Every structure is written in structure tokens, then in C-alpha cells.
Amino acid sequence: MTSDTASKTVRPPRPEGGDPGDRSRPRPSATPLAALTARLDLRIVTLLGVLAALAVVGVVTRPEQFFTTDNLVLILTQSSIIGVVTVGMTFVMIGGGIDLSVGAIVALATVWATTVATQQYGLFGVAFTAVVVALVCGLINGLLVSYGRMVPFIATLAMLASARGMALQISGGTTQVVDIPALLELGYRESYVLGIPPLVLIFGAVTAIGWLVLNRTTFGRRAFAVGGNPEAARLAGIRIERTRLALYLISGLCCGIAAFMLIVLTGSGQNTNGNLYELDAIAAAIIGGTLLSGGRGTIVGSVLGVLIFTTITNIFALNNLQTDVQQIARGIIIVAAVLIQRRTARGKA
Template identity: 75%
Template structure:
């Protein structure tokens, strides 16, 4: 005897506010917090120096200044997400700018300068990756050694002098005539690197493996991930970002100096951390890192416009780092946006 089938359950309406909660999940509470901090800083800048801070020229300057350290921070975010650290990024940028602006390199024009800057960055990243992944050196020690070596080599090549760029093709990238729809080329490069970094971390197997290695390297190895090779790739990526940033810095300053990139490593690490990237690894966010860069650059700009001392600026940055970390603390996960 056939049993009578129960009537189908009517479809339940979506919970109220469901679309809002979905949007919040996409944006991430951390990023919303950073956006609020950035908006507050813009309000402070507009209140203290409305004529200067809110001008188009100044806002363009803030974005341009954010571009170089922003590209470095994208690479740093990947490294930290994997549970590593790279203290050599500033020194690699300096070495790349010096090597790419020698007389011999400039003879090959803009293409030669770009190629040399990227090649030096990737080469340094390769050395870091080999020492860490296959030499089993602690990332802190390996990259600290690279920091000292790269700074020393940059000083040796430049002899402590500023190397001026003669290539008009390179210098023209910094002129207003080269802006695309009013946007400087350097900002467009930064935007492109950010989008590619977000896609790589969020939408690819490479990004998922990066999070897995940072969360639990042994479990990742047992799952079939070649952890050592992946770490090598990550430091190559960081070196690539340093090379790109070096070329951008050459465009901005029109020169190469052994003092370039000073304290970039600290700014990049701080921006990534306040953006929500977990220092112990296993969680990373490109969006948050970029917002962290914009926050620090905006602080610097506000203090400069108001003629405030640099020591107060550093105190403000330190306070924001502590406050951002405390506000954003929550059980760690593996979500990256």
C-alpha cells in the first residue's frame, strides 16, 4: 500500500535584512572600520586645511605617494599571509633604483630601466626564497641579511651619490600631460597591481595555497602542496613588487639613490597588519592592506599641511596601529578579501 506523500513545504521568505547582511559580509567588518578611519582623517584634513587638503592637486598627490609603498605592501601581504616576513623590501627598492639608473643601464632607455629594476627585484626575491624555502633559514634572519647586503651594494654602486635619470620617456610619466582621464600613470599601475593581487589571493589556487601554508604548513604539505616551492614563489612575488615599485619611484623622483625605500618594510608590514592580515599567517586581505596604506599616507599629508612635527606623526601612526588591531580582533579565520 502506497503511503500518502506529505504536501511540499512552502518556500520560506528570506530573512529581513538579508541583502544588507550579505553586503556586510562582502565588505568585511575590518574594511568598514578602516573606511571609517580614513573618512575621519579626510574630515580632519578638510576641517584643518580645507583649501589645500581637499584640492584636486593634493588628493592626487596623496594617491601618487601611496602608489609606491602600496605596490610593496601588496607583495608583503602575500608573504605575511603565508606566515613569513620580508624585512628587505626597502633595501631591494633602493638597490633596484640605483642599478636601474646607472649610465650603462640608461643607454637602453625606458625599457632597459624598467627591465633592470624588475630583474634586480626578482633576483633578490629569488635569493630570499632559496635561503628560506630550501636553505631552511628563518625568514627574519634571511631577509635581515638581504636588507644589509642590498643597502651595502646600493651604496657601493652609487658611491653615495644621486644618479639622475636622463631618459625623457621615463620622466614624462610623471608629468601632468601623461595623465589618463586626469589620473597619474603611477596610480593606474598601483590600481592594476592591487586588482591582480586581489584576484590572485581571492580567486586562484595560488591564493588558497598561500592561506593554507600560513594556517598550517604541515597540514598543507600532507594535503599535497609543495610548501617549499610555494614559499619560493611568494618571495619571488615580493621581489617583483619591489622592482615595480622601484621603477615607479624612479619616475617620481627622476633619480636613483641608495637611501630610497627607507623604512618601507615597516610601513608595508604596518599597513598589512592594520588591514587585517594575520601576522602569524593564515589570513590575508589585499583590500585592507591598501586601505592601511591610504590611512598612513593621509596622516603624513595632514601633518605636513599643518606644519606639525614628525615625532607627533609617528606617535599618531603608532596609536592607529594599536587601535586598529584592538578594534578588529576577532576569532581568526581564512577569509581574505
């Protein structure tokens, strides 16, 4: 071996941590905590921190009431219905749309599914009717937005007015009481599975399926592409219209499921059901990191947003704070979340 070869073969010792530009050798392994943090979305970690802080506030202010099994089950139950609606809203917003009609669709579905004629078919008749009515509304929204080239705000606003009007016309402004024992029993404690109400189990199932569809399917990737850059998605061969139609169908399906859950919870159908659900769902999705402009969002983040809002409402109720204070607090939280999103977007640009 010559001296020149030896000089080329022997390298001087590298500083601790290795050469950043050299990828031929593995870098030192990170600590388990650092590896776990790297895999988690910072927004999700932040939302979990906010939820933990709210839990501490609840325990400090009402230690004998907040951290009890009954109250925790109440929070989950109250989160379940609006949570299902929020899952559907998250899909639509990721695709670059918006759905202002979700609350009205829930109202129409509950009223139509609790008529005397529908109740003759029992539990499954009520559930089937609620889902089909909501799906039809979602289909109309999707057709208007995708193939009618209407602005989502206008199309869903028209559906909001129409669905509310139809719900009022069908119900006559009265409460339609459900008289199906099998349906009403779903709201009783005896129907709990391992101490968990059926409504919470349905919420969990919808969340899991929504996460799988959004993150583990081709359709989910197409939804992100359509919301992030529609023209690039079109050039990539994605059927923009068909994808947007499917997103509004998903929103309608979630509204139908939520309508059935609301019937189980209240034992009735009313034209006033679902009031302001659209604002709550949009706010929860925004808190969870879903962009109003589309292209980004997570099901887990939206669900955490729902839990945060429900926990805040629960804490306010336990401390006997008035409703107007709750609404003011929600408004502040929404504004803060949007401002944080803008700062984050500018930082990544």
C-alpha cells in the first residue's frame, strides 16, 4: 500500500454527531421520548395539553363534581353527536369546501325519521330514514357545488334555509315524540357496554373509520390534493367533481348518523334540532388544525377540538356561569386558533 493510498484511506476522527452531509452511516439513535415526539403532530400534542389544562381547571374549581365517572360520561355523550357532524365537516373542509347546512340537515332528518308513518317500521326504520334523508341533502349539496359550479357558501346556505323550512313544515312546529321501546332503551344506563354509552361507541366507530378513510386510502389522498391545489390535482388525473361530490355525501352521511343519535338521546324530533351545529363543527375543526382554505386537517385534531369545547361548556356549567359568557369564550378561542393558523402558515411559507 502506497503512502498516497494510505492517506486517502485513513480519515480523521469526525466530531460527535457525525458529518451532517454524510448519509453513508446511520446517525446516533435518538432517545425514546424524542423519537415519540418526532412522530406526533405538534398540533395534536398542543391540543392534548390544552385538554389536560382544562381538566386541571375542572378538578381545581369543582373537585367533587368534575372528575367523576358520571360527569366524564356526560362530557363524552355531549361530544358524540356534534363530534360525528364534525368528522363529516372535516372531510369537506379538507377538500376546500364548507357546509353551513349540517345543523338544518340534522333537524330535517330527525323530524322526517320520527313521523308516525316512519315509526311504524321500528328502530331500523327510523335509523334508515334519518340516514337516507341526510344523504339526499348531501347529494344535492355536492351536485350544486361540483357540477353546478356554485360557491359552497351559497349552495349550503340555500340548503340550510330549505331544510329548516321543510323541517318546520313536516313537524308543524311541534315536538314529535318517539314511541319505540327498542330505540329509547339505547339511551338507558342498562344498554351501556362496559360502562360506555352506545352513542359514545358510535362516535368512536365513526372517528376510527373517518381516520382510516382519510389517511389510509387513495380517496383520502385525493381529498387533500383537491383542497390543497385543485388545478394540480386535475392535471394529475383526479376527478375533481367526483371527489367533491363524495365529500359532501360523507358530510350528509355523518349528519344522518348524528340525527339518529340525537333521536336516541332526546327521544323526539324537532325542527329546532341541530341549532348552530354548523358553527360548532367548523370551530372544532379549525381548533383541530383544519384550514378553511383546504388541503390540511386531521380527524384526531377535530375530535380533540370537540372535546375541548365540550369540556369548557361543562366547566362553565358546573361553575354556574351564564351562557353568554360561554359564547364569548368560544369566540375568543376561535379567533385565537385562526390567528395561530395564519402565523404557522406564514412560518412555513
